[in-house]
Amino acid sequence: MxxxxxxxxxxxxxxxxxxxxxxxxxxxxxxxxxxxxxxxxxxxxxxxxxxxxxxxxxxxxxxxxxxxxxxxxxxxxxxxxxxxxxxxxxxxxxxxxxxxxxxxxxxxxxxxxxxxxxxxxxxxxxxxxxxxxxxxxxxxxxxxxxxxxxxxxxxxxxxxxxxxxxxxxxxxxxxxxxxxxxxxxxxxxxxxxxxxxxxxxxxxxxxxxxxxxxxxxxxxxxxxxxxxxxxxxxxxxxxxxxxxxxxxxxxxxxKTLALRFQRQCENAHLLSEWLRAHPCIERVYYCSDPAHPDARMIQQFFAPGMYGAVLAFEIKGADKAAVLSFMNRLKMIVPATSLGDVHTLLLYPLISSHRNVSPKMRERMGIRENLARIAAGIEAVEDIMSDLDNALRSSC
Ligand SMILES: Cc1ncc(COP(=O)(O)O)c(C=O)c1O
CATH class of the missing domain: 3.40.640.10 (Type I PLP-dependent aspartate aminotransferase-like (Major domain))
Structure with missing residues:
Protein backbone atom coordinates (compact mmCIF):
# COMPACT_ATOMS: atom_id res chain seq x y z
CA MET A 1 0.00 0.00 0.00
CA LYS A 255 -5.40 10.27 7.96
CA THR A 256 -4.71 13.64 6.29
CA LEU A 257 -0.97 13.72 6.98
CA ALA A 258 0.02 13.06 3.36
CA LEU A 259 -2.21 15.86 2.05
CA ARG A 260 -1.26 18.36 4.74
CA PHE A 261 2.45 17.66 4.71
CA GLN A 262 2.76 17.86 0.93
CA ARG A 263 1.12 21.29 0.95
CA GLN A 264 3.19 22.42 3.95
CA CYS A 265 6.43 21.32 2.21
CA GLU A 266 5.41 23.21 -0.96
CA ASN A 267 4.62 26.33 1.06
CA ALA A 268 7.90 26.08 2.99
CA HIS A 269 9.92 25.79 -0.22
CA LEU A 270 8.19 28.83 -1.78
CA LEU A 271 8.62 30.83 1.43
CA SER A 272 12.33 29.98 1.61
CA GLU A 273 12.91 31.28 -1.95
CA TRP A 274 10.88 34.40 -1.29
CA LEU A 275 12.60 35.14 2.04
CA ARG A 276 16.04 34.65 0.48
CA ALA A 277 15.29 37.56 -1.85
CA HIS A 278 13.77 39.75 0.89
CA PRO A 279 15.74 42.93 1.76
CA CYS A 280 15.24 42.45 5.54
CA ILE A 281 16.58 38.90 5.62
CA GLU A 282 20.20 38.08 6.31
CA ARG A 283 20.10 34.30 5.91
CA VAL A 284 17.58 31.52 5.29
CA TYR A 285 17.92 27.92 6.44
CA TYR A 286 15.93 25.34 4.47
CA CYS A 287 16.59 21.87 3.11
CA SER A 288 15.82 22.67 -0.56
CA ASP A 289 18.73 25.15 -0.68
CA PRO A 290 21.43 23.72 -3.03
CA ALA A 291 24.00 25.40 -0.75
CA HIS A 292 22.67 23.56 2.35
CA PRO A 293 25.68 22.00 4.15
CA ASP A 294 23.98 18.57 4.04
CA ALA A 295 22.67 18.86 0.45
CA ARG A 296 24.17 15.49 -0.55
CA MET A 297 22.29 13.64 2.20
CA ILE A 298 19.11 15.53 1.40
CA GLN A 299 19.32 14.51 -2.26
CA GLN A 300 19.98 10.91 -1.24
CA PHE A 301 17.24 10.46 1.34
CA PHE A 302 14.42 12.88 0.51
CA ALA A 303 11.91 12.59 -2.35
CA PRO A 304 12.16 15.47 -4.86
CA GLY A 305 10.09 18.47 -3.73
CA MET A 306 9.66 17.13 -0.18
CA TYR A 307 12.16 18.94 2.02
CA GLY A 308 10.16 19.33 5.21
CA ALA A 309 7.94 22.21 6.23
CA VAL A 310 10.08 24.09 8.74
CA LEU A 311 12.46 26.85 7.76
CA ALA A 312 14.47 29.34 9.78
CA PHE A 313 15.72 32.80 8.95
CA GLU A 314 17.83 35.58 10.43
CA ILE A 315 16.46 39.13 10.34
CA LYS A 316 19.05 41.72 9.33
CA GLY A 317 20.42 43.59 12.35
CA ALA A 318 17.57 42.48 14.65
CA ASP A 319 18.08 42.13 18.40
CA LYS A 320 15.61 40.46 20.78
CA ALA A 321 13.37 43.55 21.05
CA ALA A 322 13.20 43.85 17.24
CA VAL A 323 12.27 40.17 16.80
CA LEU A 324 9.57 40.49 19.47
CA SER A 325 8.07 43.56 17.81
CA PHE A 326 8.18 41.74 14.42
CA MET A 327 6.17 38.96 16.08
CA ASN A 328 3.70 41.51 17.49
CA ARG A 329 3.01 42.83 13.97
CA LEU A 330 1.98 39.44 12.52
CA LYS A 331 -1.74 39.39 11.73
CA MET A 332 -2.43 35.86 10.42
CA ILE A 333 0.64 33.79 11.28
CA VAL A 334 0.38 32.49 14.82
CA PRO A 335 3.38 33.69 16.86
CA ALA A 336 3.37 30.67 19.16
CA THR A 337 5.61 27.74 19.99
CA SER A 338 5.23 24.34 18.26
CA LEU A 339 5.11 23.29 14.60
CA GLY A 340 3.18 21.00 12.31
CA ASP A 341 -0.23 22.63 12.62
CA VAL A 342 -2.51 23.51 9.70
CA HIS A 343 -1.93 27.18 10.55
CA THR A 344 1.50 28.72 10.01
CA LEU A 345 3.43 29.16 13.25
CA LEU A 346 6.30 31.49 13.97
CA LEU A 347 8.58 30.56 16.85
CA TYR A 348 11.46 32.52 18.37
CA PRO A 349 13.95 29.87 19.63
CA LEU A 350 15.60 32.28 22.08
CA ILE A 351 12.43 32.67 24.17
CA SER A 352 10.86 29.23 23.68
CA SER A 353 12.30 26.00 22.24
CA HIS A 354 15.91 26.82 23.22
CA ARG A 355 15.26 29.22 26.11
CA ASN A 356 16.75 26.95 28.76
CA VAL A 357 19.83 26.03 26.74
CA SER A 358 22.93 27.86 28.01
CA PRO A 359 24.11 30.82 25.86
CA LYS A 360 27.37 28.90 25.19
CA MET A 361 25.53 25.82 23.94
CA ARG A 362 23.17 28.05 21.89
CA GLU A 363 26.17 29.64 20.23
CA ARG A 364 27.63 26.20 19.48
CA MET A 365 24.26 25.22 18.00
CA GLY A 366 24.36 28.32 15.77
CA ILE A 367 21.19 29.85 17.25
CA ARG A 368 21.58 33.64 17.09
CA GLU A 369 19.50 36.41 18.62
CA ASN A 370 18.01 37.33 15.22
CA LEU A 371 16.89 33.78 14.32
CA ALA A 372 13.19 33.01 13.86
CA ARG A 373 11.62 29.72 12.79
CA ILE A 374 8.55 29.21 10.63
CA ALA A 375 6.49 26.04 10.44
CA ALA A 376 4.51 26.46 7.22
CA GLY A 377 0.80 25.78 7.41
CA ILE A 378 -1.61 24.90 4.64
CA GLU A 379 -2.87 28.46 3.96
CA ALA A 380 -2.48 30.21 0.59
CA VAL A 381 1.24 30.97 0.44
CA GLU A 382 0.55 34.54 -0.80
CA ASP A 383 -1.21 35.30 2.48
CA ILE A 384 1.72 33.99 4.52
CA MET A 385 4.14 36.08 2.43
CA SER A 386 2.05 39.21 2.71
CA ASP A 387 1.77 38.85 6.51
CA LEU A 388 5.53 38.31 6.85
CA ASP A 389 6.30 41.20 4.49
CA ASN A 390 4.16 43.66 6.48
CA ALA A 391 5.73 42.62 9.75
CA LEU A 392 9.31 42.58 8.38
CA ARG A 393 9.22 45.92 6.55
CA SER A 394 8.78 47.83 9.78
CA SER A 395 11.73 46.04 11.40
CA CYS A 396 14.46 46.79 8.90
C1 LIG B 1 11.97 17.76 17.57
C2 LIG B 1 11.12 17.71 18.79
N1 LIG B 1 11.13 16.59 19.54
C3 LIG B 1 10.38 16.48 20.65
C4 LIG B 1 9.58 17.52 21.07
C5 LIG B 1 8.78 17.39 22.34
O1 LIG B 1 7.46 17.15 22.06
P1 LIG B 1 6.26 17.47 23.09
O2 LIG B 1 6.17 18.96 23.19
O3 LIG B 1 5.08 16.81 22.46
O4 LIG B 1 6.64 16.86 24.39
C6 LIG B 1 9.54 18.70 20.32
C7 LIG B 1 8.68 19.82 20.75
O5 LIG B 1 8.71 20.89 20.18
C8 LIG B 1 10.33 18.81 19.16
O6 LIG B 1 10.35 19.93 18.40
Whole structure:
Protein backbone atom coordinates (compact mmCIF):
# COMPACT_ATOMS: atom_id res chain seq x y z
CA MET A 1 0.00 0.00 0.00
CA UNK A 2 1.27 3.49 -0.79
CA UNK A 3 1.83 5.97 2.06
CA UNK A 4 -1.27 8.00 1.11
CA UNK A 5 -3.46 4.89 1.49
CA UNK A 6 -1.66 3.50 4.50
CA UNK A 7 -2.30 6.66 6.58
CA UNK A 8 -6.02 6.25 5.94
CA UNK A 9 -6.32 2.52 6.57
CA UNK A 10 -3.56 1.02 8.73
CA UNK A 11 -4.65 0.10 12.27
CA UNK A 12 -8.29 1.04 11.70
CA UNK A 13 -11.46 -1.01 11.31
CA UNK A 14 -10.09 -3.89 13.37
CA UNK A 15 -12.30 -3.87 16.44
CA UNK A 16 -15.69 -5.42 16.48
CA UNK A 17 -18.27 -6.04 19.17
CA UNK A 18 -19.21 -9.24 17.35
CA UNK A 19 -22.08 -7.60 15.47
CA UNK A 20 -20.57 -4.77 13.42
CA UNK A 21 -17.24 -3.25 12.44
CA UNK A 22 -17.05 0.49 13.13
CA UNK A 23 -15.61 2.37 10.17
CA UNK A 24 -13.38 4.42 12.49
CA UNK A 25 -11.86 3.25 15.77
CA UNK A 26 -14.07 4.38 18.68
CA UNK A 27 -12.79 6.19 21.78
CA UNK A 28 -12.62 3.52 24.48
CA UNK A 29 -12.63 5.34 27.80
CA UNK A 30 -12.78 2.31 30.08
CA UNK A 31 -9.75 1.96 32.34
CA UNK A 32 -10.45 -1.67 33.22
CA UNK A 33 -11.46 -4.81 31.30
CA UNK A 34 -12.75 -8.19 32.39
CA UNK A 35 -13.82 -11.41 30.67
CA UNK A 36 -16.30 -14.25 31.03
CA UNK A 37 -13.64 -16.17 32.88
CA UNK A 38 -11.26 -14.91 35.55
CA UNK A 39 -8.74 -17.46 34.27
CA UNK A 40 -8.58 -15.56 30.98
CA UNK A 41 -8.01 -12.28 32.85
CA UNK A 42 -5.24 -14.01 34.80
CA UNK A 43 -3.53 -15.08 31.55
CA UNK A 44 -3.85 -11.54 30.14
CA UNK A 45 -2.39 -9.96 33.31
CA UNK A 46 0.45 -12.48 33.02
CA UNK A 47 1.13 -11.55 29.37
CA UNK A 48 0.43 -15.16 28.34
CA UNK A 49 -2.52 -14.08 26.21
CA UNK A 50 -3.19 -10.89 24.28
CA UNK A 51 -5.97 -8.68 25.57
CA UNK A 52 -6.77 -5.68 27.72
CA UNK A 53 -6.81 -5.58 31.50
CA UNK A 54 -5.88 -2.07 32.64
CA UNK A 55 -5.39 0.97 30.43
CA UNK A 56 -1.93 1.81 31.79
CA UNK A 57 -0.81 -1.43 30.09
CA UNK A 58 -2.72 -1.20 26.81
CA UNK A 59 -6.08 0.04 25.55
CA UNK A 60 -8.00 -0.42 22.28
CA UNK A 61 -7.90 3.19 20.95
CA UNK A 62 -4.18 3.49 21.69
CA UNK A 63 -3.54 0.09 20.18
CA UNK A 64 -5.10 1.19 16.88
CA UNK A 65 -2.88 4.31 16.74
CA UNK A 66 0.17 2.24 17.73
CA UNK A 67 -0.54 -0.25 14.94
CA UNK A 68 -0.85 2.63 12.45
CA UNK A 69 2.50 4.14 13.50
CA UNK A 70 4.26 0.75 13.55
CA UNK A 71 3.12 0.33 9.98
CA UNK A 72 4.11 3.83 8.80
CA UNK A 73 7.58 3.64 10.40
CA UNK A 74 8.14 -0.06 9.50
CA UNK A 75 8.79 -0.90 13.14
CA UNK A 76 8.20 -3.94 15.30
CA UNK A 77 5.89 -2.17 17.75
CA UNK A 78 4.88 1.24 19.12
CA UNK A 79 3.86 2.99 22.29
CA UNK A 80 1.65 6.10 22.35
CA UNK A 81 2.86 8.43 25.10
CA UNK A 82 1.47 11.45 26.93
CA UNK A 83 3.91 13.85 25.22
CA UNK A 84 6.83 13.76 22.81
CA UNK A 85 9.22 14.31 25.72
CA UNK A 86 7.83 11.36 27.71
CA UNK A 87 8.45 9.28 24.56
CA UNK A 88 12.05 10.55 24.37
CA UNK A 89 12.56 9.74 28.05
CA UNK A 90 11.23 6.18 27.69
CA UNK A 91 13.38 5.65 24.58
CA UNK A 92 16.53 6.61 26.53
CA UNK A 93 15.55 4.38 29.45
CA UNK A 94 14.90 1.41 27.16
CA UNK A 95 18.14 1.94 25.21
CA UNK A 96 20.27 2.24 28.36
CA UNK A 97 18.60 -0.59 30.30
CA UNK A 98 21.36 -3.10 29.63
CA UNK A 99 24.03 -0.88 28.10
CA UNK A 100 26.71 1.45 29.48
CA UNK A 101 25.10 4.59 30.91
CA UNK A 102 26.49 7.00 28.36
CA UNK A 103 24.86 9.04 25.60
CA UNK A 104 26.40 10.64 22.54
CA UNK A 105 23.96 13.21 21.20
CA UNK A 106 23.96 15.61 18.32
CA UNK A 107 24.12 19.18 19.59
CA UNK A 108 21.59 20.20 16.94
CA UNK A 109 18.54 19.08 18.89
CA UNK A 110 15.42 20.40 20.60
CA UNK A 111 16.17 22.36 23.79
CA UNK A 112 14.05 20.19 26.08
CA UNK A 113 15.95 17.09 24.93
CA UNK A 114 19.17 18.83 26.02
CA UNK A 115 17.38 19.54 29.33
CA UNK A 116 16.36 15.87 29.67
CA UNK A 117 19.94 14.75 29.12
CA UNK A 118 21.67 17.38 31.25
CA UNK A 119 19.16 17.89 34.06
CA UNK A 120 17.37 14.53 34.37
CA UNK A 121 19.79 11.83 33.16
CA UNK A 122 23.20 13.30 34.10
CA UNK A 123 22.36 13.44 37.84
CA UNK A 124 21.74 9.67 37.63
CA UNK A 125 25.31 9.11 36.39
CA UNK A 126 24.52 9.01 32.70
CA UNK A 127 27.53 10.46 30.91
CA UNK A 128 26.36 12.88 28.20
CA UNK A 129 28.47 14.21 25.33
CA UNK A 130 27.44 16.35 22.36
CA UNK A 131 28.93 16.30 18.90
CA UNK A 132 28.37 17.70 15.40
CA UNK A 133 26.75 14.68 13.76
CA UNK A 134 27.29 16.05 10.29
CA UNK A 135 31.05 15.56 10.78
CA UNK A 136 31.03 11.82 10.06
CA UNK A 137 34.73 11.27 10.72
CA UNK A 138 34.46 12.79 14.19
CA UNK A 139 31.28 10.79 14.84
CA UNK A 140 32.88 7.51 13.76
CA UNK A 141 35.93 7.96 15.95
CA UNK A 142 33.89 9.14 18.98
CA UNK A 143 31.61 6.09 18.70
CA UNK A 144 34.54 3.70 18.22
CA UNK A 145 36.45 5.12 21.17
CA UNK A 146 33.63 5.74 23.64
CA UNK A 147 31.23 2.95 22.66
CA UNK A 148 28.30 4.92 24.15
CA UNK A 149 25.24 3.03 25.34
CA UNK A 150 23.06 5.22 23.20
CA UNK A 151 23.26 7.71 20.35
CA UNK A 152 20.61 10.38 19.78
CA UNK A 153 19.97 12.51 16.69
CA UNK A 154 17.06 14.28 15.00
CA UNK A 155 16.38 13.31 11.36
CA UNK A 156 15.98 17.02 10.54
CA UNK A 157 17.35 19.08 13.38
CA UNK A 158 15.48 21.74 15.34
CA UNK A 159 15.76 24.64 14.44
CA UNK A 160 18.62 24.80 11.91
CA UNK A 161 17.55 21.81 9.80
CA UNK A 162 20.78 19.81 9.72
CA UNK A 163 20.45 16.34 8.22
CA UNK A 164 22.84 13.62 9.41
CA UNK A 165 23.59 10.45 7.46
CA UNK A 166 21.46 8.07 9.54
CA UNK A 167 22.53 5.02 7.56
CA UNK A 168 26.23 5.63 8.27
CA UNK A 169 25.64 6.58 11.93
CA UNK A 170 23.53 3.40 12.35
CA UNK A 171 26.43 1.34 10.97
CA UNK A 172 28.89 2.90 13.46
CA UNK A 173 26.35 2.37 16.28
CA UNK A 174 25.82 -1.30 15.38
CA UNK A 175 29.56 -1.97 15.31
CA UNK A 176 29.97 -0.41 18.79
CA UNK A 177 26.90 -2.15 20.31
CA UNK A 178 25.20 1.24 20.84
CA UNK A 179 21.47 1.84 20.35
CA UNK A 180 20.54 4.58 17.87
CA UNK A 181 17.47 6.72 18.72
CA UNK A 182 16.19 9.10 16.02
CA UNK A 183 13.66 11.87 16.68
CA UNK A 184 11.70 11.86 13.41
CA UNK A 185 9.28 14.66 14.34
CA UNK A 186 10.37 17.15 11.64
CA UNK A 187 10.65 14.62 8.79
CA UNK A 188 7.65 12.38 9.55
CA UNK A 189 7.63 8.87 8.00
CA UNK A 190 6.56 10.53 4.74
CA UNK A 191 10.12 11.88 4.26
CA UNK A 192 12.21 9.39 6.18
CA UNK A 193 11.96 6.03 7.91
CA UNK A 194 14.98 5.85 10.22
CA UNK A 195 14.31 2.22 11.26
CA UNK A 196 14.74 1.17 7.62
CA UNK A 197 18.11 2.95 7.67
CA UNK A 198 19.26 0.99 10.72
CA UNK A 199 18.04 3.04 13.72
CA UNK A 200 16.71 1.07 16.71
CA UNK A 201 14.09 3.44 18.14
CA UNK A 202 12.18 6.30 16.49
CA UNK A 203 10.43 8.94 18.56
CA UNK A 204 7.87 11.55 17.54
CA UNK A 205 6.25 14.49 19.14
CA UNK A 206 2.78 13.52 17.88
CA UNK A 207 1.79 17.03 18.94
CA UNK A 208 3.24 18.23 15.61
CA UNK A 209 2.59 16.84 12.11
CA UNK A 210 0.96 13.57 13.19
CA UNK A 211 -1.96 15.11 15.07
CA UNK A 212 -1.52 18.27 13.02
CA UNK A 213 -4.13 20.69 14.37
CA UNK A 214 -2.68 22.15 17.55
CA UNK A 215 -5.13 20.33 19.81
CA UNK A 216 -3.23 17.26 21.01
CA UNK A 217 -0.16 16.83 23.21
CA UNK A 218 1.28 13.39 22.55
CA UNK A 219 4.21 11.25 21.56
CA UNK A 220 4.99 7.97 19.80
CA UNK A 221 7.88 5.57 20.31
CA UNK A 222 8.35 3.06 17.48
CA UNK A 223 10.94 0.37 18.15
CA UNK A 224 12.68 -2.53 16.46
CA UNK A 225 12.25 -6.11 17.73
CA UNK A 226 15.18 -5.72 20.15
CA UNK A 227 13.76 -2.75 22.08
CA UNK A 228 9.96 -2.86 21.87
CA UNK A 229 9.46 -5.13 24.90
CA UNK A 230 11.68 -2.91 27.06
CA UNK A 231 9.73 0.19 25.99
CA UNK A 232 6.43 -1.46 26.89
CA UNK A 233 7.78 -2.87 30.15
CA UNK A 234 8.92 0.59 31.31
CA UNK A 235 5.60 2.08 30.29
CA UNK A 236 3.60 -0.63 32.11
CA UNK A 237 5.33 0.44 35.31
CA UNK A 238 5.74 4.21 34.85
CA UNK A 239 2.57 4.70 32.77
CA UNK A 240 3.09 7.92 30.76
CA UNK A 241 0.56 6.74 28.19
CA UNK A 242 -1.58 8.82 25.85
CA UNK A 243 -5.25 9.24 26.77
CA UNK A 244 -7.80 7.58 24.48
CA UNK A 245 -9.32 10.86 23.34
CA UNK A 246 -5.90 12.16 22.24
CA UNK A 247 -5.21 8.82 20.54
CA UNK A 248 -8.41 9.17 18.56
CA UNK A 249 -7.56 12.75 17.53
CA UNK A 250 -4.01 11.76 16.56
CA UNK A 251 -5.25 8.89 14.41
CA UNK A 252 -7.80 11.17 12.81
CA UNK A 253 -5.02 13.70 12.15
CA UNK A 254 -2.73 11.12 10.55
CA LYS A 255 -5.40 10.27 7.96
CA THR A 256 -4.71 13.64 6.29
CA LEU A 257 -0.97 13.72 6.98
CA ALA A 258 0.02 13.06 3.36
CA LEU A 259 -2.21 15.86 2.05
CA ARG A 260 -1.26 18.36 4.74
CA PHE A 261 2.45 17.66 4.71
CA GLN A 262 2.76 17.86 0.93
CA ARG A 263 1.12 21.29 0.95
CA GLN A 264 3.19 22.42 3.95
CA CYS A 265 6.43 21.32 2.21
CA GLU A 266 5.41 23.21 -0.96
CA ASN A 267 4.62 26.33 1.06
CA ALA A 268 7.90 26.08 2.99
CA HIS A 269 9.92 25.79 -0.22
CA LEU A 270 8.19 28.83 -1.78
CA LEU A 271 8.62 30.83 1.43
CA SER A 272 12.33 29.98 1.61
CA GLU A 273 12.91 31.28 -1.95
CA TRP A 274 10.88 34.40 -1.29
CA LEU A 275 12.60 35.14 2.04
CA ARG A 276 16.04 34.65 0.48
CA ALA A 277 15.29 37.56 -1.85
CA HIS A 278 13.77 39.75 0.89
CA PRO A 279 15.74 42.93 1.76
CA CYS A 280 15.24 42.45 5.54
CA ILE A 281 16.58 38.90 5.62
CA GLU A 282 20.20 38.08 6.31
CA ARG A 283 20.10 34.30 5.91
CA VAL A 284 17.58 31.52 5.29
CA TYR A 285 17.92 27.92 6.44
CA TYR A 286 15.93 25.34 4.47
CA CYS A 287 16.59 21.87 3.11
CA SER A 288 15.82 22.67 -0.56
CA ASP A 289 18.73 25.15 -0.68
CA PRO A 290 21.43 23.72 -3.03
CA ALA A 291 24.00 25.40 -0.75
CA HIS A 292 22.67 23.56 2.35
CA PRO A 293 25.68 22.00 4.15
CA ASP A 294 23.98 18.57 4.04
CA ALA A 295 22.67 18.86 0.45
CA ARG A 296 24.17 15.49 -0.55
CA MET A 297 22.29 13.64 2.20
CA ILE A 298 19.11 15.53 1.40
CA GLN A 299 19.32 14.51 -2.26
CA GLN A 300 19.98 10.91 -1.24
CA PHE A 301 17.24 10.46 1.34
CA PHE A 302 14.42 12.88 0.51
CA ALA A 303 11.91 12.59 -2.35
CA PRO A 304 12.16 15.47 -4.86
CA GLY A 305 10.09 18.47 -3.73
CA MET A 306 9.66 17.13 -0.18
CA TYR A 307 12.16 18.94 2.02
CA GLY A 308 10.16 19.33 5.21
CA ALA A 309 7.94 22.21 6.23
CA VAL A 310 10.08 24.09 8.74
CA LEU A 311 12.46 26.85 7.76
CA ALA A 312 14.47 29.34 9.78
CA PHE A 313 15.72 32.80 8.95
CA GLU A 314 17.83 35.58 10.43
CA ILE A 315 16.46 39.13 10.34
CA LYS A 316 19.05 41.72 9.33
CA GLY A 317 20.42 43.59 12.35
CA ALA A 318 17.57 42.48 14.65
CA ASP A 319 18.08 42.13 18.40
CA LYS A 320 15.61 40.46 20.78
CA ALA A 321 13.37 43.55 21.05
CA ALA A 322 13.20 43.85 17.24
CA VAL A 323 12.27 40.17 16.80
CA LEU A 324 9.57 40.49 19.47
CA SER A 325 8.07 43.56 17.81
CA PHE A 326 8.18 41.74 14.42
CA MET A 327 6.17 38.96 16.08
CA ASN A 328 3.70 41.51 17.49
CA ARG A 329 3.01 42.83 13.97
CA LEU A 330 1.98 39.44 12.52
CA LYS A 331 -1.74 39.39 11.73
CA MET A 332 -2.43 35.86 10.42
CA ILE A 333 0.64 33.79 11.28
CA VAL A 334 0.38 32.49 14.82
CA PRO A 335 3.38 33.69 16.86
CA ALA A 336 3.37 30.67 19.16
CA THR A 337 5.61 27.74 19.99
CA SER A 338 5.23 24.34 18.26
CA LEU A 339 5.11 23.29 14.60
CA GLY A 340 3.18 21.00 12.31
CA ASP A 341 -0.23 22.63 12.62
CA VAL A 342 -2.51 23.51 9.70
CA HIS A 343 -1.93 27.18 10.55
CA THR A 344 1.50 28.72 10.01
CA LEU A 345 3.43 29.16 13.25
CA LEU A 346 6.30 31.49 13.97
CA LEU A 347 8.58 30.56 16.85
CA TYR A 348 11.46 32.52 18.37
CA PRO A 349 13.95 29.87 19.63
CA LEU A 350 15.60 32.28 22.08
CA ILE A 351 12.43 32.67 24.17
CA SER A 352 10.86 29.23 23.68
CA SER A 353 12.30 26.00 22.24
CA HIS A 354 15.91 26.82 23.22
CA ARG A 355 15.26 29.22 26.11
CA ASN A 356 16.75 26.95 28.76
CA VAL A 357 19.83 26.03 26.74
CA SER A 358 22.93 27.86 28.01
CA PRO A 359 24.11 30.82 25.86
CA LYS A 360 27.37 28.90 25.19
CA MET A 361 25.53 25.82 23.94
CA ARG A 362 23.17 28.05 21.89
CA GLU A 363 26.17 29.64 20.23
CA ARG A 364 27.63 26.20 19.48
CA MET A 365 24.26 25.22 18.00
CA GLY A 366 24.36 28.32 15.77
CA ILE A 367 21.19 29.85 17.25
CA ARG A 368 21.58 33.64 17.09
CA GLU A 369 19.50 36.41 18.62
CA ASN A 370 18.01 37.33 15.22
CA LEU A 371 16.89 33.78 14.32
CA ALA A 372 13.19 33.01 13.86
CA ARG A 373 11.62 29.72 12.79
CA ILE A 374 8.55 29.21 10.63
CA ALA A 375 6.49 26.04 10.44
CA ALA A 376 4.51 26.46 7.22
CA GLY A 377 0.80 25.78 7.41
CA ILE A 378 -1.61 24.90 4.64
CA GLU A 379 -2.87 28.46 3.96
CA ALA A 380 -2.48 30.21 0.59
CA VAL A 381 1.24 30.97 0.44
CA GLU A 382 0.55 34.54 -0.80
CA ASP A 383 -1.21 35.30 2.48
CA ILE A 384 1.72 33.99 4.52
CA MET A 385 4.14 36.08 2.43
CA SER A 386 2.05 39.21 2.71
CA ASP A 387 1.77 38.85 6.51
CA LEU A 388 5.53 38.31 6.85
CA ASP A 389 6.30 41.20 4.49
CA ASN A 390 4.16 43.66 6.48
CA ALA A 391 5.73 42.62 9.75
CA LEU A 392 9.31 42.58 8.38
CA ARG A 393 9.22 45.92 6.55
CA SER A 394 8.78 47.83 9.78
CA SER A 395 11.73 46.04 11.40
CA CYS A 396 14.46 46.79 8.90
C1 LIG B 1 11.97 17.76 17.57
C2 LIG B 1 11.12 17.71 18.79
N1 LIG B 1 11.13 16.59 19.54
C3 LIG B 1 10.38 16.48 20.65
C4 LIG B 1 9.58 17.52 21.07
C5 LIG B 1 8.78 17.39 22.34
O1 LIG B 1 7.46 17.15 22.06
P1 LIG B 1 6.26 17.47 23.09
O2 LIG B 1 6.17 18.96 23.19
O3 LIG B 1 5.08 16.81 22.46
O4 LIG B 1 6.64 16.86 24.39
C6 LIG B 1 9.54 18.70 20.32
C7 LIG B 1 8.68 19.82 20.75
O5 LIG B 1 8.71 20.89 20.18
C8 LIG B 1 10.33 18.81 19.16
O6 LIG B 1 10.35 19.93 18.40
Missing amino acids: KFESEVVHAGDRKRTDGRAIPSTTPIHLSTTYFYDSAEKLDRIFGNEEEGFSYSRYASPTNEALEELMTSLERGHGSLATASGMSGVQIAFQAALLDRPHSVLASYSIYGATVGLLDDLLSPYDVEVRYLDFCDLNAVESAIQQKKPGCIFIESISNPLLRVANIEKVAGFARAAGSALIVDNTFATPMLMRPLELGANIVVHSATKYLAGHGDVLGGIVVSDGQHHEAVRRISRIAGPVLGPFESYLTMRGI
